[in-house]
Amino acid sequence: MESLTEKQQQVLAFIVGRLRENHPPSQREIAQHFHLAQNAVYQLVGYLKKKGYLVDVGGHRGLRLSEAYLSEVAPQGIPIVGRVAAGEPILAEENIEGYLSVEKLLDRSQGAFVLKVAGDSMVDDGILDGDYVVVQLTSRLENGQIGVVLLGDEATVKRVFVQKDRIALKPANRRARYKTRYLKRSDKDVRIVGKVVGCIRMDM
Amino acid sequence: MESLTEKQQQVLAFIVGRLRENHPPSQREIAQHFHLAQNAVYQLVGYLKKKGYLVDVGGHRGLRLSEAYLSEVAPQGIPIVGRVAAGEPILAEENIEGYLSVEKLLDRSQGAFVLKVAGDSMVDDGILDGDYVVVQLTSRLENGQIGVVLLGDEATVKRVFVQKDRIALKPANRRARYKTRYLKRSDKDVRIVGKVVGCIRMDM
DNA sequence: CCAGCTTATGGACATTTGACCATATTATCA
DNA sequence: TGATAATATGGTCAAATGTCCATAAGCTGG
Numbered sequence: 001m002e003s004l005t006e007k008q009q010q011v012l013a014f015i016v017g018r019l020r021e022n023h024p025p026s027q028r029e030i031a032q033h034f035h036l037a038q039n040a041v042y043q044l045v046g047y048l049k050k051k052g053y054l055v056d057v058g059g060h061r062g063l064r065l066s067e068a069y070l071s072e073v074a075p076q077g078i079p080i081v082g083r084v085a086a087g088e089p090i091l092a093e094e095n096i097e098g099y100l101s102v103e104k105l106l107d108r109s110q111g112a113f114v115l116k117v118a119g120d121s122m123v124d125d126g127i128l129d130g131d132y133v134v135v136q137l138t139s140r141l142e143n144g145q146i147g148v149v150l151l152g153d154e155a156t157v158k159r160v161f162v163q164k165d166r167i168a169l170k171p172a173n174r175r176a177r178y179k180t181r182y183l184k185r186s187d188k189d190v191r192i193v194g195k196v197v198g199c200i201r202m203d204m
Numbered sequence: 205m206e207s208l209t210e211k212q213q214q215v216l217a218f219i220v221g222r223l224r225e226n227h228p229p230s231q232r233e234i235a236q237h238f239h240l241a242q243n244a245v246y247q248l249v250g251y252l253k254k255k256g257y258l259v260d261v262g263g264h265r266g267l268r269l270s271e272a273y274l275s276e277v278a279p280q281g282i283p284i285v286g287r288v289a290a291g292e293p294i295l296a297e298e299n300i301e302g303y304l305s306v307e308k309l310l311d312r313s314q315g316a317f318v319l320k321v322a323g324d325s326m327v328d329d330g331i332l333d334g335d336y337v338v339v340q341l342t343s344r345l346e347n348g349q350i351g352v353v354l355l356g357d358e359a360t361v362k363r364v365f366v367q368k369d370r371i372a373l374k375p376a377n378r379r380a381r382y383k384t385r386y387l388k389r390s391d392k393d394v395r396i397v398g399k400v401v402g403c404i405r406m407d408m
Numbered sequence: 409c410c411a412g413c414t415t416a417t418g419g420a421c422a423t424t425t426g427a428c429c430a431t432a433t434t435a436t437c438a
Numbered sequence: 439t440g441a442t443a444a445t446a447t448g449g450t451c452a453a454a455t456g457t458c459c460a461t462a463a464g465c466t467g468g
Binding site for chain 4: 232249
């Protein structure tokens with residue numbers, strides 16, 4: 001990624017900050033903030049685009065900086081550290097592999113939601129008590145995928161196997177010997193809600 | 205919070221989704237998406253403002269929906285589903301316990317970063333190969349906490365025990381019989397980087 | 409039946425927007 | 439010395455924006 005001048009960094013930081021607040025600035029707003037003419041900003045934005053930090057999207061002929069997405073490579077989210085180069089501080093640019101955007105995972109427009117996991121029946125799959133699983137609404141599940149099934153008013157996270165006339169819910173806990181539950185497919189109290197696409201653990 | 209009609213909910217969801225992508229929609233874009241006239245959107249937005257879901261900010265005389273902030277009370281993050289009320293659709297308001305904001309976890313200003321986990325030495329603590337652990341930069345670790353330690357240019361995630369003259373790195377994998385590693389505290393190739401405060405698994 | 413709220417359409421308009429033009433200064437580097 | 443990149447100002451312009459007007463249909467509750 002091409003490097004930025006100080007001015008360019010300042011402007012990018014300002015834009016990113018405003019985007020975080022759901023409030024994309026206009027070029028004239030940026031200009032005012034830095035006591036510049038609008039055209040100075042126009043050029044700075046041009047450099048940021050050229051260097052790949054801002055990207056135009058959509059078929060817009062170009063109106064509103066709002067239309068200039070942050071590129072995926074722009075520093076949003078938090079840095080992913082890969083290998084650590086010898087001698088370098090851990091957050092040095094050489095060590096940063098990319099940036100993690102959890103917002104993508106949590107894309108609400110796709111009908112995702114989060115379910116707080118109660119119980120330890122899935123610990124062998126790395127889903128612990130108190131974790132949040134990210135659920136994608138869908139009734140289609142490949143056999144063996146981890147899904148959320150609604151039994152009456154109780155939501156359960158298990159490995160789901162759809163068989164001829166029944167649905168098998170298989171836990172993942174060698175230690176506690178949870179039993180696999182079998183449910184009739186015809187039972188209208190049973191509903192496959194969605195697929196578990198992610199898992200988030202906080203406050204460890 | 206005053207309740208919304210279905211149409212209003214749809215429009216709000218659309219707006220929120222687009223704001224998450226750093227791409228505030230214009231009223232005409234919304235109109236196009238819902239096959240409406242722009243003025244229908246104008247009125248819907250008016251209702252959303254009246255009910256407090258959208259808030260005008262700044263001294264703008266009113267141009268661009270981008271200028272209409274999401275109010276703090278508007279549902280940010282994705283919904284956390286707790287108990288599922290009998291009969292209700294899973295995303296009904298009755299079922300939503302709160303909203304998960306991962307951004308808080310990933311607060312960059314606090315000097316957090318993400319490390320991609322390689323290997324399965326911590327699976328018994330629910331940290332799998334390929335997971336991203338959220339690391340809080342700090343050299344202070346309570347004994348037994350999961351931390352990141354830099355050995356030369358290799359970053360390791362383990363349970364850390366600081367003893368008199370050595371540091372113990374204890375894996376968590378019953379099956380593979382990983383050995384606990386002991387390091388001299390005086391070794392300058394050894395550095396405690398931070399504490400693991402979260403774990404994120406994507407694309408399951 | 410009427411009143412009020414919601415949804416909906418079409419037209420008009422001042423304001424703002426990003427793009428573009430010409431021009432100029434400064435600093436760096438070959 | 440000359441070329442290039444970056445920063446900066448002024449003016450102009452078509453396109454897009456949110457607001458507002460008038461109008462109307464559908465619905466609910468009094």
